[in-house]
Each structure stands twice: as C-alpha cells, then as structure tokens.
Amino acid sequence: MGLKAFFIVFLLFAASFSNAQDIELDSIKELNYIQKFPNKITGRLFYINTSNSFEFKGRLTDQRVSLTPNKQNRIGASIAFKAIKLSYSFAPDFMAENQDNEDSKLFNIGLRTYLGKWMQTLNLYNEKGFYLEAYGQELYLPRTSSLKIGGSTGYIFNENFSFRSITNQDEKQLKSAGSFLPQLIYYYTKYGIKGDGDSGQQVDEKYHSVDVALSPGYYYNWVPTKNLMISAGAAAGLGVNFSNGTDSESLTSLLYDLNFRGAINYDFSDFYAGAQYSYLILNHNTDRTTYTEDNIPYFEAFIGYRFKAPKKILDISDDVNKKIDSIKN
Incomplete structure (x- = not known):
C-alpha cells in the first residue's frame, strides 16, 4: 500500500472512529461538562506566528x-469535519514582518487527532534564512536552514475535560x-549552518x-x-537526546522539556473567536562543550463558524462507519 493510500485510509478510519464516539453524546450531556457538534x-479564519529557534551556550x-x-x-x-481537517495559509507581503522574506522560507504543518482519550499530534517545521547573533553582533545567513519533524502521544485522564475546545473548537x-x-x-531535528567565515x-x-x-502535565479549562x-496548563519532563555534528562524535545526553499553554475562547451559538499560545522548550547537550536550547513558540488568533454538514457527507460518514463495524463483527 502506497503512502498516499495509507494516509486516506487512516483519515477515513479516524473519522469513523470519531463518529462512533458520538454514541456517548447523551451521557456526556447529562454530566453537563462538554457539548459536542458531531x-x-x-470553518475558521486564522492568524499564526510560529518558528523554531536555537540558542547555544558554552x-x-x-x-x-x-x-x-x-x-x-x-x-x-x-475547514474540519470530525477527524478530517483541511487548512491553507500564506505569508502576505503587506504584513511588516513579511517584508524582508526574500531568500527565506517557513513551512509548518500541524496535525492533531483524537482516538477516545488518546491524543496524537504531528508537527513539521522547515525553515531557511536565519539571523546569527553572537558577541553583540547580528549576521543574516540566507542559506542556513533547519528541519524538525515529530510530535507527541498523550492520554487525557478526565473525560469531562475537553482539549478539543482549546485547539479545534469542535x-x-x-x-x-x-x-x-x-x-x-519525540522529535528529529536537522540544521545546517552555512556562511562565510572571517577569513573568507x-x-x-x-x-x-x-x-x-x-x-506529564496538567491542564485546566475555566468557564x-x-x-x-480561559485555559491554562503546563508540562515538564525528562528524556534522552542523541546528537552528532559534522566534526563531532555522537553524544547521548539528558534532555528536559518544558511546555506552557494558554488560551481564551468566546463561544456564542455557532460563532466563536479566540486565541491560543504555547511554548515548547527542549534543552540538551549538543556536544561535550555546548548546551542547546531548542525553542518552539506558537501563537494563533482565530474567528470561526460551525454550520450543519450536508446530508450527503453525513451519509458517507455513516456508510464508512457501518463497513468498519461489519469488519469488526
């Protein structure tokens, strides 16, 4: 099975699994903690500011x-329906921070899906064009680039807590x-520093x-x-980092991470608006003489509306769910 076919099957399965979870909607409504929109x-319009930066310390x-x-x-x-979400964004030239984007790029993908109480995320950052700051001097390196891909797998213990209301608004x-x-x-990161040295x-x-x-972390939604x-939470953990460079030997070192998240949502009928901010810090050794801070800030402001899905889309979702149920039985 090709990668594209596998991806399509996964999305159909995730959407059907999400549909199966909606059977529990009545019992959740009785608890009066979460409202779903199955x-x-x-649909939403959004503004995003995010990046992946590095700081090296001797x-x-x-x-x-x-x-x-x-x-x-x-x-x-x-636009999103159940576990399937399609998104498109661009960097317009009329924004002040985008007016010096020549010879630089930022490509970011963020995916998040839910399977019961399990939450899965996948992130990709591909950047080109960095500012190098050292000894009070700043130098632009247009050919320096980085690639980061990874994500997280989490488990939400309290069924009355909705992480979807923070990130998806469904x-x-x-x-x-x-x-x-x-x-x-878990993340894999590759970065290449290219430029001209002092002697040419x-x-x-x-x-x-x-x-x-x-x-491990704790998150709280205050209504x-x-x-x-209004939502806030934080997580901190320990792990391991494996690093190697062009002229250095491979190094295994202790990793610790910090992750902060905050959000505010206003939700009236099918209209909603809000903002969310998160900051992930990954700290580890780069080599035996250098320590690295790997930072990923993320800010998003959004406005959106929920509208009833056409009957044809609902019928397709129900048919896929019935076929999966027949395979299980």
Whole structure:
C-alpha cells in the first residue's frame, strides 16, 4: 500500500472512529461538562506566528550564540469535519514582518487527532534564512536552514475535560474541568549552518538531533460565564537526546522539556473567536562543550463558524462507519 493510500485510509478510519464516539453524546450531556457538534462542519479564519529557534551556550565559558529564523506572519483558513481537517495559509507581503522574506522560507504543518482519550499530534517545521547573533553582533545567513519533524502521544485522564475546545473548537467546555495529561514527546531535528567565515572560507556545518521524553502535565479549562473559557496548563519532563555534528562524535545526553499553554475562547451559538499560545522548550547537550536550547513558540488568533454538514457527507460518514463495524463483527 502506497503512502498516499495509507494516509486516506487512516483519515477515513479516524473519522469513523470519531463518529462512533458520538454514541456517548447523551451521557456526556447529562454530566453537563462538554457539548459536542458531531454533525457540523467547523470553518475558521486564522492568524499564526510560529518558528523554531536555537540558542547555544558554552558549558565552560559564558559564550552564547543564537540562531533565529527570519520570522513570517501567516494568515489562512481551515475547514474540519470530525477527524478530517483541511487548512491553507500564506505569508502576505503587506504584513511588516513579511517584508524582508526574500531568500527565506517557513513551512509548518500541524496535525492533531483524537482516538477516545488518546491524543496524537504531528508537527513539521522547515525553515531557511536565519539571523546569527553572537558577541553583540547580528549576521543574516540566507542559506542556513533547519528541519524538525515529530510530535507527541498523550492520554487525557478526565473525560469531562475537553482539549478539543482549546485547539479545534469542535467541542465546547460547559463547566470548569481539568485533567492530568502525560505525553510522550519525540522529535528529529536537522540544521545546517552555512556562511562565510572571517577569513573568507566557507562555513558548512550540519547537526542532527533526536529527542525523546516523557512529559506529564496538567491542564485546566475555566468557564467563568456561559460563553467564555480561559485555559491554562503546563508540562515538564525528562528524556534522552542523541546528537552528532559534522566534526563531532555522537553524544547521548539528558534532555528536559518544558511546555506552557494558554488560551481564551468566546463561544456564542455557532460563532466563536479566540486565541491560543504555547511554548515548547527542549534543552540538551549538543556536544561535550555546548548546551542547546531548542525553542518552539506558537501563537494563533482565530474567528470561526460551525454550520450543519450536508446530508450527503453525513451519509458517507455513516456508510464508512457501518463497513468498519461489519469488519469488526
């Protein structure tokens, strides 16, 4: 089975699994904690500012070197139904931060799906064009690039707590609730530093890094009024990092991560608006003399509307779900 076919099958399965979970809707409504929208399509317009930056510190000296990408602000639109979501964004030239984007790029994909109490995320960052800051000087390196791919697998212990209401808005938190949420975090990172050295020689250094950490956390959705939700949470964990570079030997070191998240949503009938912010920090050794801070800030502001799915789409979803049920039986 090809990758494309596998991906389509996975999306159909996820959508059908989500449809099966809607059977529990009546019991959840009795608890009066979460409102679901199983037969509605969620559309939204959004603004996103995110990047992946690095800071290197000498373990034996006070030397600091930072690599900060040429950041881009993006606007876009998305449409989602059950576990399937389509999204498109671009960096318009009229935004001030985008007016020096020549010879630089930022490509980001973020996917999130839910299987019962399990939550799965996948993120990809592909960046080109970095500012190098050291000794009070700043230099733009247009050929320096980085690639990060990975995600997390988490388990939401409290069924009355809705993480979807924070990130997807296809659920609404009706009463305040929190949950312990442990996650397994894993990322692969590659970055290449390219530029001209002091004496004119070419600098071309490549580094590879693998992070794996167990990160327990707690998140809380506070509902002070009927249509307003304020969410906050944090996670911290330990793990292991594997690193190697162009001229250095492979190194295995202790990794620790910190993850902060906050959000505010206003939800009235099918209209909603809000913002969310998160900050992931991965700290580890790069080599025997250098310590690395790997930072991923993420900010999103959005406005959206839920509208009833056409009967044809609902029928297709029901047919797929029936076929999966017949295979199980």
